[in-house]
Amino acid sequence: MIRTAPLGFTFAEATELDISDRPGLLGGKGAALVRMTELGLPVPPGFVLTTAACREVLEAGWHVALDDMLAAGVSWIEQQLDRRLRDPEAPLLVSVRSGAPVSMPGMMDTVLNVGMTDAVAEALSARSGVGFFGWDTARRFIQSYAAVVATAPAGLVGRLSAECLGPDEGRSLPPGALAAATRQLREELAAAGHDIPDDPVTQLQQAVRAVFASWNSERAILYRQVEGIPDDLGTAVTVQAMTFGNLGERSGTGVAFSRDPSTGEQTLVGEFLPGAQGEDVVSGSYSTRSLAEMRTLWPEVAGELAAAAALLERDIADIADIEFTVEDAVLWLLQVRPGKRSPRAALRTAIDMAEDPDFPLDRAGALARVEPILADPPTAPALEPPAAAAEVLADGLAASPGRAVGVVCTDVDETLARAGRGEPVILIRRETSPADVAGMAEAAGLVTTLGGIVCHAAVVARSWGIPAVVGAAAIEVRDDGIVVAGSRVARGETVTVDGDRGLLLRGAHPGNRIELDEVRVLRAWRTELQRPSSSRTGTESGLQAGPGLDPVEVRRVVGLKGMASAESLADVLGCRPDQAEAAIAALSGEGAVQELSGGRVRLTPEALAGVDELFRRDAERLRTAIEPLMDGFHSVDRDFKELVTSWQMRVVDGAEVVNDHTDAAYDDAVIVQLRDGIHPRVLAVVEEVSAAESRLARYGERLTAALEALQRGDTQMMAHPLRDSYHTVWFELHEELIRLCGRTRASEAAAGRA
CATH class of the missing domain: 3.30.1490.20 (ATP-grasp fold, A domain)
Incomplete structure (x- = not known):
């Protein structure tokens, strides 16, 4: 075994390192492999120098x-x-x-x-x-x-x-x-x-x-x-x-992103190549196939990959960029890291993740992540086709969004020389390698004739915000320019890269640009977070000092919430923050929690299994009492979801737009609907289920507290995922009722009730 010293560790030994120390010592790749090993994912054994x-x-x-x-x-x-x-x-x-x-x-x-x-x-x-x-x-x-x-x-x-x-x-x-x-x-x-x-x-x-x-x-x-x-x-x-993607027809290699790194859309995207090893995919030298094709070819492997991507995205709280190999129909994971994404995708994912109550990122964290982008925000093309006079030279994959106008260069040295004279340059290559990085850094736009959305050119272009088109197979790259279908475009001639549509156009066509909706949303969040938030002392909120909290209930709450801070734990249990801090410290001392950023913790897999067993026993005791009450909850649940949509979106001039909460009258009308139409009905449900399990009465108190905060003007208390907002409390109530019936959220979703 390698000694546990700064020069080397096996993957097993490295699990003993503090998770925050791993990247600096093991590098990003080594730290990720050790973490995936901890999570029980399929990782070939290895060690790190x-x-x-x-x-x-x-x-x-x-x-x-x-x-x-x-x-x-x-x-x-x-x-x-x-x-x-x-x-x-x-x-x-x-x-x-x-x-x-x-x-x-x-x-x-x-x-x-x-x-x-x-x-x-x-x-x-x-x-x-x-x-x-x-x-x-x-x-x-x-x-x-x-x-x-x-x-x-x-x-x-x-x-x-x-x-x-x-x-x-x-x-x-x-x-x-x-x-x-x-x-x-x-x-x-x-x-x-x-x-x-x-x-x-x-x-x-x-x-x-x-x-x-x-x-x-x-x-x-x-x-x-x-x-x-x-x-x-x-x-x-x-x-x-080694695992071998070149071992016959049931083997291959690929790269997957848990969300689209160009647009930020919440869908698994990527590429794979049967009968290949890892470098073949990222080099851009081969024509790859989409993950959609992989789902048809190897459905079981594709399902395992999708499940791993969902787990890893939440574990790193970011887009997961995953390298994998399939060896004789067996999936192996070789790397995960935060995905290099376009500035536009960074904004969209920050919003989507922060608005997901199950995701470990709040609005403040999302804003901190994208503040440098907001200082010089990207724009989107106006909803217009390319100009009628624009000649489309070639099309390919839209690898990195934006539009760039410049002169054609097919040589890195010439790119550096022209850029040094202040000329905007479109670098066009058959493929790129790391040796081309100097030219890529100076290019206004990038085009390759080979490669897919996970190739080297695409990854670097997104990271640096360079408009790029890859896989433009119709282009023949020559020393003195390019040829497309017999038509020559000389070195130094002006062209336009349209990275939004995957086009290369002859001539200059900068197009009209508009501000992204995501920029407006994030600026509204920033304004909202800068408002002073209401706070209450223990005496003002009626909380009483008392003995230590029930450790079983503390574990149940942390498990149900997915992650918790002392403040959120105090909100749920109705205790003082110092009591909640002591409870979390006790869990940490028992090795029952993993520490997250922002003072939050989550249960270890072992502790979470204990909570699952607790709910299983509770379901055996309470199912017959709770199940008959679920129809009443589902009725009000459907109405509440529609109300939350009305809170987050509103219609302006016939178009649905994100509610930036600048229209106080609109917000007040939604709050009145909540107060008069939803709140009394859900309190009735809480009262009924509390007769079977008295601790559930606390949900009524929490919902009422959230409503009162909303009426005082704290707009976060409708749906903020990391505060005890009305939606947060509602989601936890729904989850607990599901589990007390012996069901799962997946089964409820399949039945159309989640």
């Missing part, structure tokens, strides 16, 4: 303690999988991946399939029953190792690969011919001075050293300059058992 190890190597060189660490880490993986490095009978291959504390997508190096030998290649093909598999994996290793570790120029690797393997990298060759071609490629690279060692341990050590060194590559340094990332952080290196 820390950022401290990187700094030592860059400052003082490699030392023997790191060799010991590699040996111990590999030994641990071998024990988990009963596979071994150097053993063709039970071969183990590993990936060697970079992972900085701050996301730097594609800027540092990765080496896949480390541990490969000719004997291992033969064994993989024989054991899998897929003849091409072993040598296809060997081919990938040779190309990856030569480029990253043996420092072979990309052009040389590409040329020799084409000569030895053919234009399709050996995909059309029979297994025997592929084996011979792969051996020839290795020999040609060695003859050119780029030797690849046979010994797997040597391969691993040199791969780790090369990935550490990539922290100081030109592209990584430039990216840090653009993003304002300190140069002294270093990168961690994750060594992890």
Whole structure:
């Protein structure tokens, strides 16, 4: 086992680290893999050499303690999988991946399939029953190792690969011919001075050293300059058992976003590529397939991926960007991180997440997240088609929104020169690689002929707010410009990138822009949060001092709310804030809660299972009393949902718009509907269910308190998810009634009652 010191940890050992310390030590990738392991998600075993190890190597060189660490880490993986490095009978291959504390997508190096030998290649093909598999994996290793570790120029690797393997990298060759071609490629690279060692341990050590060194590559340094990332952080290196997306028809690799990173729409989007490994998807060199196609091809795997994405999005409280591999119909997760998104998507997701009562983000947190964007907010195209005179040169995927006008450049150096003279430039490439980042940083717009919405070009463009179109396959990129369907557009000619519609237009067509609705909503939130909020002392609210709170009820409340602060716990239990703080401290001392930002906590999975069992026992006792009362609740519940919609949206000049609460008369009318039409009916339900379970009477008191706060002018008390608002109390009452009937919210939703 690796010693628990700053230089390295297995995934199992790293779970003992404080979650807030992990990114700085393990890098974002390593921290995410450890967290997914904790959550019980399918993650191949591995270990992490820390950022401290990187700094030592860059400052003082490699030392023997790191060799010991590699040996111990590999030994641990071998024990988990009963596979071994150097053993063709039970071969183990590993990936060697970079992972900085701050996301730097594609800027540092990765080496896949480390541990490969000719004997291992033969064994993989024989054991899998897929003849091409072993040598296809060997081919990938040779190309990856030569480029990253043996420092072979990309052009040389590409040329020799084409000569030895053919234009399709050996995909059309029979297994025997592929084996011979792969051996020839290795020999040609060695003859050119780029030797690849046979010994797997040597391969691993040199791969780790090369990935550490990539922290100081030109592209990584430039990216840090653009993003304002300190140069002294270093990168961690994750060594992890390989999973094989190139293992036949039921295997593949892909990238998924829990929400659309271009628009912010709440839908799982992404791309996958059957018969491939991870770099194939993000490189932009291949035509990928959508996750919608994956749902048709592998429905069970797609369902598992969707469930994991929903869990991870809530765990990181952000858009989840997930890398995955499917090996023989088994899903493996290889990475999760907050997704790079366009400024527009950032605004939309901030609103949607803060308005979701189940999501761990409030309005204040949402505003803090997007304040830099609000200082210079994005705009949307007016609802108009491109000008009639605009010639559409090509269409592709709308990878990053916005519209940019500039001159055509197909070369990075020329892009830098023109941008240095103040010319807006549209950089058009077949695909982008991290080596192109200098030109991308200076471009006004970006177009690629290959790639999908998760390729390197799309990810970086969204991160930097550059309008971009990818996958514009009709374009032929040349040194002196581009050609589309026989029509030439010369270098230096003006074109327009329409990243909203996925178009490249001839000439300058800046179009009209309008302010986004999301900007207006967030500004209204900012105004609302700046108003002084009402507060009440314990004496004013009638709360009494008393003995310690019932720990069972405290756990029930925290479990029901999903997360709680001392203030929200006090609201629910009717106690003083200091009593609630003491109760939370007790839970923390018992290891029953996980700490979140903003002083909030949530139950651990083990403690939550205990609450589930508590509700199960309560349902056995109370179901027959509660179930007959549910029809009355469902009736008023439907009316309340319509009222909340009226509170959040209103009709102005025939169009439905977000209610910014500037029309006091409108708000007052909705509150009157709540007071006279909804509130008495739900209190009647609360009174009836309280006869069966007396603690439920507190819901009536809380609903009344929220209504009174609304009538005093505190507009947050209708639906603010992190205050004891009317909607928050209502949601918790509904959830508790569902569970006391022995049902789940999913079953209620399926029945049309949730």
